[in-house]
Amino acid sequence: MPIYKINREYYANLCPHQREEMLEQFDVDKDGNIVIPYEHKGYTCNDLHTEALNGVKAVSMFSGAGGLDIGTQLAGVPVLTSLDIFEDSVKTIRQNNFFKNTMHECGDITKIDGAHYSEVLKRENPDKLIVVGGPPCQPFSKAGYWVTNEKRNSSEDPRNMIKPYFKIISEIKPNGFVLENVESILHPSNHEAVETIYENMDKLGYKCSTLKINAAEYGIPQKRKRVFFLASKKNINANIEKTHGNEKECAENPKLKPYERVIDWIGKFDDPIYFGDEKLTPEGKWKQELTSVPFGKNYIALTEKAGYPNPVFVAGKRYWLSLLKLHPFLPSWTVIASPGHWEGPFHWKSRRLSIRELAAIQTFPDDYQFYGSVYSQHKQIGNAVPPLLGKMVVEELCKWI
Numbered sequence: 001m002p003i004y005k006i007n008r009e010y011y012a013n014l015c016p017h018q019r020e021e022m023l024e025q026f027d028v029d030k031d032g033n034i035v036i037p038y039e040h041k042g043y044t045c046n047d048l049h050t051e052a053l054n055g056v057k058a059v060s061m062f063s064g065a066g067g068l069d070i071g072t073q074l075a076g077v078p079v080l081t082s083l084d085i086f087e088d089s090v091k092t093i094r095q096n097n098f099f100k101n102t103m104h105e106c107g108d109i110t111k112i113d114g115a116h117y118s119e120v121l122k123r124e125n126p127d128k129l130i131v132v133g134g135p136p137c138q139p140f141s142k143a144g145y146w147v148t149n150e151k152r153n154s155s156e157d158p159r160n161m162i163k164p165y166f167k168i169i170s171e172i173k174p175n176g177f178v179l180e181n182v183e184s185i186l187h188p189s190n191h192e193a194v195e196t197i198y199e200n201m202d203k204l205g206y207k208c209s210t211l212k213i214n215a216a217e218y219g220i221p222q223k224r225k226r227v228f229f230l231a232s233k234k235n236i237n238a239n240i241e242k243t244h245g246n247e248k249e250c251a252e253n254p255k256l257k258p259y260e261r262v263i264d265w266i267g268k269f270d271d272p273i274y275f276g277d278e279k280l281t282p283e284g285k286w287k288q289e290l291t292s293v294p295f296g297k298n299y300i301a302l303t304e305k306a307g308y309p310n311p312v313f314v315a316g317k318r319y320w321l322s323l324l325k326l327h328p329f330l331p332s333w334t335v336i337a338s339p340g341h342w343e344g345p346f347h348w349k350s351r352r353l354s355i356r357e358l359a360a361i362q363t364f365p366d367d368y369q370f371y372g373s374v375y376s377q378h379k380q381i382g383n384a385v386p387p388l389l390g391k392m393v394v395e396e397l398c399k400w401i
Contacts, residue, residue, distance in 0.1 A: 001037045004267045004328075008032035010349050013291040015309055018301060022294045025329065036328055041221075041264045042366040045098045052076045055127025056398055059117060059172065061109055061165060062133040065370060065380035066093045067362065068180065071390020072132050073098070075398065079132075080120050083107055088372035089380050095369055109164045114171020121172065128401055131169055132394065134180035134385060135161035162193065166200040176206075176232040176401040178393055180385055183212065183225040197229060206231040209238035209400075213389070216331040217242040220386045221260035222361050224334045228393050236400040240392050263328035266357040270349070278374055280351040286323060286342050295348045296327025319343060325350070332361045337382030338375075355381070363388040 008031070011019055026034045053076040060069045063082035066089075072079050081103040084090050090106040093099050103120060121129070162179070169177055185194060201208050208231045215224040218240065230238045245256040282290065289312055293301050299322040302308045305315040313322075324344030326332055333345045335358050347353055353361070355370060355377045363386045370377040385393075 004036045006034035018294045038263050038267045040268045044367045045365045057126035058130045064089050067384030068390040070387035072394045074391040075394035088376045091371035129174040131174045131177035179229040207236045221262045221265045222332045230397045232400045238396050259331050261329050262332045265360045269356045274356045291350045293325050298324040337379045362386045
């Protein structure tokens with residue numbers, strides 16, 4: 001088993017009581033360096049041997065970097081065609097051999113209809129068809145909570161692509177489909193959008209199960225809360241049983257495994273050979289303060305509330321993501337598409353996470369390649385469905401179609 005080492009310089013700036021408390025969680029060598037045995041949990045595209053389900057095939061929309069598409073194919077459902085409006089995302093999928101049999105299109109879903117898919121569906125003639133996709137989530141994100149209901153109407157937001165999604169579904173008539181979105185789509189301020197989803201399903205003759213999922217509870221090394229609407233022409237009562245939990249939950253339920261440790265997914269990639277030309281060292285106002293935050297903590301560690309001498313911040317006055325740092329033994333917090341300059345999660349070595357590390361946290365294959373600038377790649381990864389979570393969701397849907 002490989003050994004990962006964290007040199008003492010990476011915790012030297014912690015205040016004494018926080019340093020002592022943190023070091024109690026680790027083994028430390030004679031030189032004061034933290035040593036951690038770890039097991040790399042990643043996989044490669046070459047490892048992916050999928051067993052096809054009898055006659056089930058998929059059409060993907062809002063495909064992004066292909067997270068849900070990878071999961072769909074891992075579930076044994078070939079993806080016939082993918083669609084996204086962003087050219088970099090389409091080029092990402094095209095350059096990965098895992099999708100060599102998929103037709104990839106760069107286009108606007110509002111400008112196509114079901115007839116667009118008639119040729120490929122006639123040629124492939126699937127026994128059963130599903131559609132998978134996650135319409136853009138900006139209209140339903142938590143950022144919208146700061147806007148009053150008088151000014152905010154997510155159901156009419158031009159970025160709301162749910163209606164075009166249902167238009168295609170009504171025309172190609174799949175046996176079932178997945179609609180993925182952020183957890184906050186279920187916030188009361190978004191009730192019109194959710195009612196639109198249920199009304200469209202009912203109108204088109206679909207039954208629905210709504211699953212609220214925290215990815216960490218299903219073996220993903222990331223606390224990422226999402227909602228999956230699973231629809232079928234048949235009666236459906238979908239449920240994906242949790243597989244992982246915290247220490248207390250595992251003690252109460254022996255079937256549960258402990259949450260994945262993020263170090264087992266990204267420890268291998270803490271090497272400059274994986275960084276390319278990425279600039280991972282943050283510069284600017286809070287650079288020194290970041291080095292003073294213990295592993296697994298955020299800016300609150302530097303407040304009076306946390307007993308920090310000469311407090312820098314006031315608890316509750318900044319975003320939770322501010323100076324948020326990973327802990328090697330815990331899942332990552334949510335990887336977001338466009339974090340602010342001092343928003344995490346940051347690596348425990350007080351640097352930004354590399355593209356390879358971000359992809360591993362999302363459970364993309366280790367050799368999956370992304371196209372575009374560092375900003376574009378980060379955005380693609382942050383917007384994606386974790387492939388291994390997508391696999392579980394599609395497997396569950398296929399039980400009911």
